[in-house]
Amino acid sequence: MKRYLSDRLPVVLFALLFLAVVVTFQCLQPTFLSSANIVNMMQSVSTTVIAAIGLTFVIAIGRSDISFYMSCCFCGVLMAWLVSLGWHPVPAILCGVAAGAAWGSVSGFAVGKLKLPDIITTIAIGSIAFGLGYLFSDGAFIMQNFIEAKTHYLSQYLVLGIPLPVYVMAAVMVLSYYLLERSRFGRAFYAVGATEKAAYLSGVNVNRTIVLAYVICGTLASVAALIMTARQGYGNVKIGMNLLMPCFTAVYIGMSVFKRPCVVGTALGALLVTAIATGFTSINIPFYVSNLVTGFVLILAILLSKVVVREKQPRMAAKEAGRT
Amino acid sequence: MSYILEMRGIRKSFGGLAALDGADLCVAAGEAHALLGINGAGKSTMIKILSGVYGRDAGEIRLRGEPVQIASPKDALACGISAVYQDPQMVESYTGYENIYLGNEGGRERMLAGVNRRRLRTMARELVARYPFDIDVEKPVYLMSSVEREIIAILRALSKECRVLVLDEPTSILTEKERHTLFAFIHTLKQSGVSIIYITHHLDEVAQVCDSFSVFRNGRSVCREAISGGAVDCGHIAELMLGERLSQLYPPRAGQPGRRVCLCAEGLTLDGRFENIAFEARCGEVLGIFGLVGSGIDELSKVLVGAIGESSGTLSKGGQPLKLASPAAAIRSGLYLVPGNRKTEGFLHNLSIAFNVTVVRLDKVVRRLGIVDRRLETSAAAALTEKLSIVTPTVQKKVNELSGGNQQKVVIAKGLFAEADAYIFCDPTVGVDVGAKSGIYEMIRTLAAKAAVVIISSEPEEVLGNADRVMVIYQGRVTLRKDATDTTLKEMLVHAIAREEVRAG
Amino acid sequence: MKGTRISGRLIRMEYALLMVLLLVFLLFSLLCGQAFYQVYNLMNILKAAGSIAILVLGLTWVIGANEMDASFPEVASCASMVFALLLNGKTDPMLAAGASLLVGVGFGCLTSLLVVRFRFHSLITTIATSTIAGAIANILYNGSVLSIKGLNSAALYKFFGRTVLGFPIVFVIAIGLYAAAFLVQEKTRFGHYVYALAENRQAVTEAGVKSGRVLTAAFVLSSFFAAFGGIVYVLTVYKSGQPSMGSSFFLNGFTIVFLGAMALRLGKANVVGTFIGALVLSALTSGLTMLGSGFAVGQVIKGLLLIMGVAVVTAYRRKIVPKGSKMKYE
Structure with a gap:
């Protein structure tokens, strides 16, 4: 019984926190839960969820990726540039996604095969991608052909009253859930993140798993960037620059609720982060205030997950694990 | 004084x-x-x-x-x-x-x-x-x-x-x-x-x-x-x-020596660790390799499954040469290592018993589209926990929350789940209490009926008690090779702690 | 045999960064001709190098101790805003500068509390503190640039406009700070332990060193110098509080520090290397601007330089780690 409670406690806490956030904003701004605002919220939550789920794979293997939010900028402007050349949006989108996968594989190769330290290496690779993104327009907006090509359909097309990105998000969630948590391939990610040597001796291809995680992260980030580009209505190289913080926060909130990086946890985390952000916007408080709140929420989330973990590991065991 | x-x-x-x-x-x-x-x-x-x-x-x-x-x-x-x-x-x-x-x-x-x-x-x-x-x-x-x-x-x-x-x-x-x-x-x-x-x-x-x-x-x-x-x-x-240590802990040996050679190593060498190691493990019997800590036995166990590189020599299984490419390849060809250091090599931290057990052969619990059947997984893991009498409320419990002996049993359960036909056990009972030990030994003996088993251990008793044939390694070289019935603990230990000149003197 | 040959080659590598610096100057003198060597331009390079060098002085030791600080750009922005706000509120400039530095120290304390006391991952922690610092920088003046009234008449401003023997004072200050930092790094327990910690934390802790204190000092210094740098940028470049000043520091800072790891103490971030790294990067920026090449080229070159620095650091670490029996995938 006690164990059952301690397992469920973080979920209850999260639900209460989320409820408190929603109720607060609803009281401050009665239109917060209006259908228009909910659609708006769903649109912005979808991109955060998609990118954060990609990051979940990298966190699951015990690494970090600081390149996805910069490399996805490249993908966004690539698509915009192709559309401006008169391409049909569908092949342009496919090219953007392929570019995301390519940047992910560059990071994955550097970290997984060359064994370079993950954080700094991905910062460098992300910066290169971002710099190359500038080449398409030298930092200016790319607007040609956008309206004619109906690119905005990607973000605004309503199916049964729900915008298309929400379906993309749902598809990504379902696929990632099955890939990471239900399929045999997903086991490798958690195994590598848990104990690398043991995973290797159990027959897991460690290096391939690391590369794959980065590829997935880069790909999903590019999908998010494409949707955001479509929503803005023009190609902007800085499109993904605000993804870093919400994605990390979402994954860590998920980890503090479910004690491991997982798809549902990340999605819930992204939901909370977006609710806070749109809530502040709806009462006309600028985005940076919500950033302040999100920063503290991130610290709180890690603190919570530390407390939960410390409770479970007897001190001696932790000490021994540290020694080996 | x-x-x-x-x-x-x-x-x-x-x-x-x-x-x-x-x-x-x-x-x-x-x-x-x-x-x-x-x-x-x-x-x-x-x-x-x-x-x-x-x-x-x-x-x-x-x-x-x-x-x-x-x-x-x-x-x-x-x-x-x-x-x-x-x-x-x-x-x-x-x-x-x-x-x-x-x-x-x-x-x-x-x-x-x-x-x-x-x-x-x-x-x-x-x-x-x-x-x-x-x-x-x-x-x-x-x-x-x-x-x-x-x-x-x-x-x-x-x-x-x-x-x-x-x-x-x-x-x-x-x-x-x-x-x-x-x-x-x-x-x-x-x-x-x-x-x-x-x-x-x-x-x-x-x-x-x-x-x-x-x-x-x-x-x-x-x-x-x-x-x-x-x-x-x-x-x-x-x-x-x-002292008077050899107890009734060990199951009886095989009635007759196995004939079919299953695992055969020749001239295995890893620079600076061991040299020119050769052995044959037959189906139906247990081969024991004894060496003290630092004698090179731990590296030997990893070379056998291809986890450590730059070794020379050949290993063949059932007449087919093995490439020593990677542990994954070893598992595919039916060779499984139960590693010695369970905390870093044996089990996956913060993951459940079921996850740990099935990770070595996920194809066995997969339905269609590569999706793991959780019911199949749970029942397979539960069957193994029962077989090895692992004390745990459920197979969803994380392995690092179990006691040392039960952790070790999970590591062995992984091996059983792999269903290999050649097993290498490296120090299979480190930090395990006596009751659990005899259970593990019986498991190993049962396993030996169908597969070739090599026990590599730094406990002389464990090797002599379980093996049909024993080998002793000292400083990376084989110093003794005998049938278990022809040797004694004393002889084994003597060959594991000193060079020949000293033994003779 | 093999080992000595490699170490021989790597020892020569310690001069690689100076070569890079020479190469950059050579390249731009070929490409830009005389203009690059005009005193005015060279002094501008030194001025830029001095400012960024001050900003990343503390970061050097955090990286040197094998930790991570992603918050320094935003701490600089935040300090610049605090400084500008206080100046506009008619505070004494020295007092305002002191208060801004205290803000930096505060962020350093928060980071080290979380990393040292609660054992947070330093990357995640500093992403969080960086967001908080950035948010505060924006909140202070509703997210817009805060120009400082009457800055031109302030003594502090005039001081930063001066030159010493023709060199911009920022560069002279940076040299002074780096000389002091060099002594701290080479001659005190702090410097001694920072690099020991990076290599083998267990050995240092077992030897009875209070490693938590060393890390705390490193994180606090990193934020302190970030704030210092922020103030310097207000006084020498922007003449206003800049809430998003930090965005350009992120890549530049890491590139400088990791390039620096190629000099003096090979494979370890150190102050001498950082200083040379700052010179390389400023010369590069200046030359590229002169050539009229855009942001993209600079960004890509810096990214490549950063990877180069990381590769050297990694190669060095692999060299000194004792050979165990490594598994194949490692």
């Missing part, structure tokens, strides 16, 4: 299990005293009590006849007791003298207090002059040979006014030549009046450097004897170390 250090009637238990049960240890000034005993005899617990890492439940420690209280590593240092553990930790790019005085640079302990490297260098040189040894303390540690690193570690201990020095298996990574260098240094230390407690598995070293020895067995000290004339009676010591 007056002793500088006396530890008498020391008792210590962990969670009701007695690790030390009235053990004595006495050392005279300027002598090197060997502390002998097989794994789990209580040697390291004794040393940790002496150096203040553990407190003791009962017993007293006297230094020069005066009782002393040692409650922390600091107390031990203040009493002049220092320990150099296996694989001493160093800052690799720092010079020898910087490592000797690390954390002890003199002056005040503020962050901005100066580090006078010239002074440290002079002090280090004086230290070396006091215990003459040809070592360049200005060389960075990463350029030093293993023996130089060991000496730096010893000098670090000596720099703190050390009168009793504990050396825990100092030669485990040294080459033959380096050992003699170290021994010469130990002789110098003895002459300057430092007492040494020398823990080792190698009896030839005891004969060369020590003046007396104590043997520990089951948490008790069974004897203290002097060494005269630089020779030890290996047989006598092996008897003391073993």
Whole structure:
């Protein structure tokens, strides 16, 4: 019984926190839960969820990726540039996604095969991608052909009253859930993140798993960037620059609720982060205030997950694990 | 004879299990005293009590006849007791003298207090002059040979006014030549009046450097004897170390030797670890390979499944040569290693029993589209937990939350789930209680009916009790190869602790 | 045999960064001709190098201790805003500068509390503190640039406009700070332990060193110098509080520090290397601007330089780690 409670406690806490956030904003701004605002919220939550789920794979293997939010900028402007050349949006989108996968594989190769330290290496690779993104327009907006090509359909097309990105998000969630948590391939990610040597001796291809995680992260980030580009209505190289913080926060909130990086946890985390952000916007408080709140929420989330973990590991065991 | 250090009637238990049960240890000034005993005899617990890492439940420690209280590593240092553990930790790019005085640079302990490297260098040189040894303390540690690193570690201990020095298996990574260098240094230390407690598995070293020895067995000290004339009676010591130990723990052996050769190794060599190892493991029997810690057996187990590279030699299974490409390839071709160090190599932290067990052969629990059938997974894991009597409420419990014995059983359950036809068990019962041990041994014997099983272990009893044929490895070479019924524990141990010349002498 | 040959080659590598610096100057003198060597341009390079060098002085030791600080750009922005706000509130400039530095120290304390006391991952922690610092910088003046009234008459401003023997004072200050930092790094326990910690934390802790204190000092210094740099940028470049000043520091800072790891103490971030790294990067920026090449080229070159620095650091670490029996995938 006690164990059952301690397992469920973080979920209850999260639900209460989320409820408190929603109720607060609803009281401050009665239109917060209006259908228009909910659609708006769903649109912005979808991109955060998609990118954060990609990051979940990298966190699951015990690494970090600081390149996805910069490399996805490249993908966004690539698509915009192709559309401006008169391409049909569908092949342009496919090219953007392929570019995301390519940047992910560059990071994955550097970290997984060359064994370079993950954080700094991905910062460098992300910066290169971002710099190359500038080449398409030298930092200016790319607007040609956008309206004619109906690119905005990607973000605004309503199916049964729900915008298309929400379906993309749902598809990504379902696929990632099955890939990471239900399929045999997903086991490798958690195994590598848990104990690398043991995973290797159990027959897991460690290096391939690391590369794959980065590829997935880069790909999903590019999908998010494409949707955001479509929503803005023009190609902007800085499109993904605000993804870093919400994605990390979402994954860590998920980890503090479910004690491991997982798809549902990340999605819930992204939901909370977006609710806070749109809530502040709806009462006309600028985005940076919500950033302040999100920063503290991130610290709180890690603190919570530390407390939960410390409770479970007897001190001696932790000490021994540290020694080996 | 007056002793500088006396530890008498020391008792210590962990969670009701007695690790030390009235053990004595006495050392005279300027002598090197060997502390002998097989794994789990209580040697390291004794040393940790002496150096203040553990407190003791009962017993007293006297230094020069005066009782002393040692409650922390600091107390031990203040009493002049220092320990150099296996694989001493160093800052690799720092010079020898910087490592000797690390954390002890003199002056005040503020962050901005100066580090006078010239002074440290002079002090280090004086230290070396006091215990003459040809070592360049200005060389960075990463350029030093293993023996130089060991000496730096010893000098670090000596720099703190050390009168009793504990050396825990100092030669485990040294080459033959380096050992003699170290021994010469130990002789110098003895002459300057430092007492040494020398823990080792190698009896030839005891004969060369020590003046007396104590043997520990089951948490008790069974004897203290002097060494005269630089020779030890290996047989006598092996008897003391073993006592009446072979119990009814082990299942009966196979009625007749297996005929079909399943796993066959030839000329396996890994630079600096082992050389020219060959064996045949037949289906239906257990091959036991015995070697002490540091003899190369751990590396051997990993080379067999292709986890360590750059080895030469061939391994074939059922007549087909194996490529030694990777553990994944080994599992695919039906060869599974149950690794020795369960915390880093055996199980996956923070993941459930079911996850751990099935990860080795996910194809067995997959439905269509590569999706793992959780019901299948749970039932498979539950069947194995029951078979191995793993004590746990559910198979969803995380493995690191189980007791040590149950963790080890999970590691073995992984092997069973792999359904290989050749198994290598590396130290399968480290830190496992007696009841669980016999269960594991029975499992291994049952397994051997259908598959070839190799047990690689540093416990002689475990090897002799389970195996049909045994091999002994000493310093990376095979020193004994016999049928289990033709050999004794004593013979095996003798071949695992000393070179041939010493055995003959 | 093999080992000594490699170390021989790597020892020569310690001069690689100076070569890079020479190469950059050579390249731009070829490409830009005389203009690059005009005193005015060279002094501008030194001025830029001095400012960024001050900003990343503390970061050097955090990276040197094998930790991570991603918050320094935002701490600089935040300090610049605090400084500008206080100046506009008629505070004494020295007092205002002191208060801004205290803000930096505060962020350093928060980071080190979380990393040292609660054992947070330093990357995640500093991403969080960086967001908080950035948010505060924006909140202070509603997210817009805060120009400082009457800055031209302030003594502090005039002081930063001066030159010493023709050199911009920022560069002279940076040299002074780096000389002091060099002494701290090479001659004190702090410097001694920072690099020991990076290599083998267990060895240092077992030797009885209070490693938590060393890390705390490193994180606090990193934020302190970030704030210092922020103030310097206000006084020498922007003449206003800039809430998003930090965005350009992120890549530049890491590139400088990791390039720096190629000099003096090979494979370890150190102050001498950082200083040379700052010169390289400023010369590069100036030359590229002169050539009229855009942001993209600079970004890509910096990214490549950063990877180069990381590769050297990694190669060095692999060299000194004792050879165990490594598994194949490692």
